[in-house]
Amino acid sequence: MYVFGRIIPLSLKTQTSFPYLTRSHVTDLRSINVCLPSCLTGTDEDTILMLLTSRSNNQRQEIKAAYKKAHGKDLVSALKSELGGLFETLVVALMTPPISYDASQLHKALKGAGTDDDVLIEILASRTCAQIKDIVKVYKKECGGKLEKDITGDTSGHFQKLLVILLQGSRDEGVDEDRIENDAKELFAAGEGKVGTDVEKFINILGNRSHEHLRLVFDAYKKLAGSDIEDSIEGETTGNLENLLLAVVKCAKSVPAYFAESLNGSMRRAGTDDQTLMRIMVSRSETDMLDIRACFKKMYGASLYNTIQRVGYCDKLLLSCTSS
Numbered sequence: 001m002y003v004f005g006r007i008i009p010l011s012l013k014t015q016t017s018f019p020y021l022t023r024s025h026v027t028d029l030r031s032i033n034v035c036l037p038s039c040l041t042g043t044d045e046d047t048i049l050m051l052l053t054s055r056s057n058n059q060r061q062e063i064k065a066a067y068k069k070a071h072g073k074d075l076v077s078a079l080k081s082e083l084g085g086l087f088e089t090l091v092v093a094l095m096t097p098p099i100s101y102d103a104s105q106l107h108k109a110l111k112g113a114g115t116d117d118d119v120l121i122e123i124l125a126s127r128t129c130a131q132i133k134d135i136v137k138v139y140k141k142e143c144g145g146k147l148e149k150d151i152t153g154d155t156s157g158h159f160q161k162l163l164v165i166l167l168q169g170s171r172d173e174g175v176d177e178d179r180i181e182n183d184a185k186e187l188f189a190a191g192e193g194k195v196g197t198d199v200e201k202f203i204n205i206l207g208n209r210s211h212e213h214l215r216l217v218f219d220a221y222k223k224l225a226g227s228d229i230e231d232s233i234e235g236e237t238t239g240n241l242e243n244l245l246l247a248v249v250k251c252a253k254s255v256p257a258y259f260a261e262s263l264n265g266s267m268r269r270a271g272t273d274d275q276t277l278m279r280i281m282v283s284r285s286e287t288d289m290l291d292i293r294a295c296f297k298k299m300y301g302a303s304l305y306n307t308i309q310r311v312g313y314c315d316k317l318l319l320s321c322t323s324s
Helices: 025-041 045-053 057-071 075-082 085-094 098-111 117-126 129-143 147-154 157-167 177-190 199-208 211-225 229-236 239-253 255-268 274-283 289-300 304-311
Strands: none
Touching (some): 075 085, 085 274, 098 117, 117 157, 129 147, 147 157, 157 239, 211 229, 229 239, 255 304
16 A cells, blocks of 8 residues: 555555565666656656665665766755756655664754744654664764754754753653652642742753653652643643643654644645645655554544545645555
């Protein structure tokens, strides 16, 4: 099955891009060489996209290296010279290693016209500690700056403080049974249990405890307060801080459900949010797309495929959607 206009090949496994182990890179290179001169006509865009999406990202990097060895030039540059618009953006995303892609999206969010807080929130709230540490390293190498410095230069206040904490990639490990009840009580006292809000307490607990620990804290909080932690955050905070705290909570509960909600939101706005839709589908394609699809179906009563098709996102990319 293909979702998002053939962007994501879906197997029966959680990892949703499946490798072709029996095909040589020579065959792939031959296909690319034949297709490139015809890309502008649209005739062979389908072939290139199907070739790229039926390979894992690691295999695409091998194809890229083989192309450079054979032709003495960069494959991505060659593809960009023949493509344009959303199709070009998609192909470049597919040809970029996952950590480099995250780093590039953060750099774009920080260095574009105004800061795109939504991208900062999405990536820093959802990635693992190991992934965040790798992103920081790659950002410095490929984007020519320090990610923390760029973030602190473009953000402020409690929002900035929580972003910086997440950027350390140093959440506690495991569950501390002795702290569960106390963390729940401190969160309640910091929000619904007092006049005003002790935002620092929310930031410290939500930014540093492990996801496993936080899930137990949220259960204890609900018993204590009679409501979900999200209700307290929505009632006590506003703006980008509220959005970041909610994202952290949702990712602690379920990263696939968080992305299912984000995908639905990207298609419910006035006009589809193409960049968010593409970014999530590409970045999660080899991570948890099957789980995201299942969450989307459970949460919204419709398949992700049918929803994307219904909103009419870039008909060109939906031409060869098929179901197994």
